[in-house]
Amino acid sequence: MNGKVNYLIAFCLVIFCALTINVGCKKKTQAQNPANNPVPNVAVNITLYPNDPSNFKIQTIGGWLYYPGGINGVIIYRKSQQEFVALERTSSQLPNNTNAKAMVQNDNFTCKDTISGSKWQIIDGTITQGPATWPLRVYGTSYDGNVLKIVN
Numbered sequence: 001m002n003g004k005v006n007y008l009i010a011f012c013l014v015i016f017c018a019l020t021i022n023v024g025c026k027k028k029t030q031a032q033n034p035a036n037n038p039v040p041n042v043a044v045n046i047t048l049y050p051n052d053p054s055n056f057k058i059q060t061i062g063g064w065l066y067y068p069g070g071i072n073g074v075i076i077y078r079k080s081q082q083e084f085v086a087l088e089r090t091s092s093q094l095p096n097n098t099n100a101k102a103m104v105q106n107d108n109f110t111c112k113d114t115i116s117g118s119k120w121q122i123i124d125g126t127i128t129q130g131p132a133t134w135p136l137r138v139y140g141t142s143y144d145g146n147v148l149k150i151v152n
Contacts, residue, residue, distance in 0.1 A: 037092070037134060037137060038092055038095045038134055039071070039088055039090050039092050039095045039134070039136075039137045040071065040095065041137075041152065042070060042071055042152075043152065044069055044070050044074070044086075044139050044150060044151060044152045045149075045150075045151050046067065046069050046074065046086075046148075046149070046150040046151075047147060047148070047149055047150075048067070048076070048147075048148040048149075048150070049146065049147060049148070050078070050084075050143070050148050051146065058076055058077075058078045058084070059078075060078065061078055061079070061080055061081065062077075062078065062108060063077075063078045064076060064077040064078070064104055064108065064122060066089070066104075069150070070088045070089065070090070070137075070139070071088060071089075071090045072088070072089040072090045072098060072101045073088075073089040073101065074086050074087065074088060074089065074139065074150065075087040075089055075102060075104060075111065075122065076148075076150070077122050077123065079123060082143055082145070083141075083143070084141045084143055084148055084150075085122070085123060085124065085125075085138065085141065086138065086139040086140075086141050086150040087102065087111070087120075087122070087125045087136045087137070087138055087139070088102075088136055088137035088138075088139065089101040089102045089103075089111075089136075090102075090136075090137070091113035091115070091116060091118060091132065092118070092132050092133075092134035092135065092136060092137070093113060093116040093118045093130075093131055093132035093133075093134075094113065094115060094116050097115060099115060100113050100114075100115040100116060101113065102120060102136055104122060105119075108122070109121065109122055109123070110122060110128060111125075111136065113132070116131055116132065117129070117131070118130060118131060118132035120132070120135060120136045124138065125137070125138050139151065139152045140152060
Protein backbone atom coordinates (compact mmCIF):
# COMPACT_ATOMS: atom_id res chain seq x y z
CA MET A 1 0.00 0.00 0.00
CA ASN A 2 2.83 2.39 0.90
CA GLY A 3 4.33 1.96 -2.61
CA LYS A 4 1.02 2.96 -4.21
CA VAL A 5 0.80 6.10 -2.07
CA ASN A 6 4.36 7.09 -3.00
CA TYR A 7 3.59 6.45 -6.67
CA LEU A 8 0.42 8.55 -6.45
CA ILE A 9 2.27 11.43 -4.75
CA ALA A 10 5.06 11.30 -7.34
CA PHE A 11 2.49 11.21 -10.18
CA CYS A 12 0.65 14.24 -8.75
CA LEU A 13 3.91 16.18 -8.41
CA VAL A 14 4.84 15.43 -12.03
CA ILE A 15 1.41 16.58 -13.25
CA PHE A 16 1.59 19.73 -11.10
CA CYS A 17 5.07 20.60 -12.42
CA ALA A 18 4.02 19.98 -16.02
CA LEU A 19 0.98 22.23 -15.66
CA THR A 20 3.02 24.96 -13.99
CA ILE A 21 5.61 24.89 -16.78
CA ASN A 22 2.90 24.84 -19.44
CA VAL A 23 1.09 27.85 -17.99
CA GLY A 24 4.38 29.75 -17.64
CA CYS A 25 5.36 29.02 -21.24
CA LYS A 26 2.01 30.19 -22.60
CA LYS A 27 2.25 33.46 -20.69
CA LYS A 28 5.80 34.06 -21.96
CA THR A 29 4.81 33.28 -25.56
CA GLN A 30 1.90 35.72 -25.36
CA ALA A 31 4.11 38.48 -23.98
CA GLN A 32 6.74 37.90 -26.66
CA ASN A 33 4.25 38.16 -29.53
CA PRO A 34 4.24 41.88 -30.38
CA ALA A 35 1.04 41.48 -32.44
CA ASN A 36 -0.86 40.91 -29.17
CA ASN A 37 0.64 43.91 -27.34
CA PRO A 38 -2.19 46.12 -25.99
CA VAL A 39 -0.11 49.29 -26.52
CA PRO A 40 -0.52 50.45 -30.14
CA ASN A 41 2.56 50.37 -32.32
CA VAL A 42 3.20 53.91 -33.57
CA ALA A 43 6.04 55.21 -35.70
CA VAL A 44 8.98 56.44 -33.63
CA ASN A 45 12.05 58.03 -35.18
CA ILE A 46 13.99 60.13 -32.66
CA THR A 47 17.51 61.49 -33.05
CA LEU A 48 19.12 62.75 -29.87
CA TYR A 49 22.56 63.99 -28.85
CA PRO A 50 23.24 62.72 -25.31
CA ASN A 51 26.35 64.92 -24.97
CA ASP A 52 24.33 68.09 -25.60
CA PRO A 53 24.07 70.09 -22.35
CA SER A 54 20.26 70.04 -22.59
CA ASN A 55 20.43 66.24 -22.19
CA PHE A 56 22.68 66.29 -19.12
CA LYS A 57 20.39 63.81 -17.31
CA ILE A 58 21.51 60.97 -19.61
CA GLN A 59 25.21 61.80 -19.70
CA THR A 60 25.97 59.35 -16.89
CA ILE A 61 25.12 55.67 -16.47
CA GLY A 62 21.81 55.30 -14.64
CA GLY A 63 20.54 58.66 -15.85
CA TRP A 64 17.13 58.99 -17.45
CA LEU A 65 14.81 61.57 -18.96
CA TYR A 66 11.32 61.89 -20.39
CA TYR A 67 11.31 62.74 -24.08
CA PRO A 68 8.45 63.57 -26.45
CA GLY A 69 7.53 60.87 -28.94
CA GLY A 70 5.67 57.61 -29.16
CA ILE A 71 2.15 57.78 -27.74
CA ASN A 72 2.57 59.37 -24.29
CA GLY A 73 6.28 60.09 -24.41
CA VAL A 74 9.42 58.01 -24.09
CA ILE A 75 11.64 57.24 -21.10
CA ILE A 76 15.28 57.23 -22.18
CA TYR A 77 17.60 55.42 -19.76
CA ARG A 78 21.38 55.17 -20.00
CA LYS A 79 22.20 51.56 -19.22
CA SER A 80 25.95 51.72 -19.89
CA GLN A 81 28.47 53.99 -21.59
CA GLN A 82 27.36 52.71 -25.02
CA GLU A 83 23.84 51.37 -24.35
CA PHE A 84 20.51 53.14 -23.95
CA VAL A 85 16.99 51.86 -23.32
CA ALA A 86 13.90 53.63 -24.71
CA LEU A 87 10.52 52.74 -23.16
CA GLU A 88 7.06 53.91 -24.17
CA ARG A 89 5.43 55.65 -21.22
CA THR A 90 1.95 54.35 -22.08
CA SER A 91 0.82 51.87 -19.42
CA SER A 92 0.44 48.37 -20.80
CA GLN A 93 -2.35 47.85 -18.24
CA LEU A 94 -4.41 50.90 -19.31
CA PRO A 95 -3.25 51.70 -22.86
CA ASN A 96 -6.35 53.77 -23.70
CA ASN A 97 -6.05 56.03 -20.65
CA THR A 98 -3.73 58.95 -21.48
CA ASN A 99 -3.30 59.67 -17.75
CA ALA A 100 -1.92 56.17 -17.13
CA LYS A 101 1.74 56.91 -17.86
CA ALA A 102 4.81 55.13 -16.55
CA MET A 103 6.55 57.47 -14.12
CA VAL A 104 10.14 56.86 -12.99
CA GLN A 105 10.18 56.33 -9.22
CA ASN A 106 12.57 57.87 -6.70
CA ASP A 107 14.72 54.71 -6.74
CA ASN A 108 15.55 55.46 -10.43
CA PHE A 109 15.13 51.74 -11.23
CA THR A 110 11.37 51.32 -11.38
CA CYS A 111 8.56 52.91 -13.36
CA LYS A 112 5.04 53.00 -11.98
CA ASP A 113 1.61 53.64 -13.45
CA THR A 114 0.05 55.65 -10.63
CA ILE A 115 -3.48 54.74 -11.75
CA SER A 116 -3.26 50.92 -11.93
CA GLY A 117 -0.29 50.57 -9.56
CA SER A 118 1.63 48.44 -12.04
CA LYS A 119 5.42 48.63 -11.91
CA TRP A 120 8.16 47.89 -14.44
CA GLN A 121 11.97 47.84 -14.45
CA ILE A 122 13.56 50.83 -16.17
CA ILE A 123 16.40 48.70 -17.57
CA ASP A 124 14.16 46.65 -19.87
CA GLY A 125 10.47 47.38 -19.17
CA THR A 126 9.72 44.01 -17.53
CA ILE A 127 6.92 43.78 -14.98
CA THR A 128 7.83 43.83 -11.31
CA GLN A 129 4.29 44.27 -9.95
CA GLY A 130 0.83 43.80 -11.46
CA PRO A 131 -1.94 44.04 -12.35
CA ALA A 132 -0.17 44.61 -15.70
CA THR A 133 0.56 41.40 -17.60
CA TRP A 134 2.57 43.06 -20.37
CA PRO A 135 5.96 44.77 -20.23
CA LEU A 136 6.32 48.37 -21.34
CA ARG A 137 6.85 48.72 -25.09
CA VAL A 138 10.58 48.94 -25.84
CA TYR A 139 11.88 50.91 -28.82
CA GLY A 140 15.10 50.05 -30.61
CA THR A 141 18.15 52.18 -29.89
CA SER A 142 21.54 52.65 -31.54
CA TYR A 143 24.34 54.88 -30.32
CA ASP A 144 27.59 55.71 -32.11
CA GLY A 145 29.18 57.69 -29.29
CA ASN A 146 27.61 60.93 -30.48
CA VAL A 147 24.14 60.32 -31.93
CA LEU A 148 21.40 58.27 -30.24
CA LYS A 149 18.71 56.98 -32.59
CA ILE A 150 15.44 55.60 -31.25
CA VAL A 151 13.20 53.75 -33.73
CA ASN A 152 10.61 51.02 -33.84
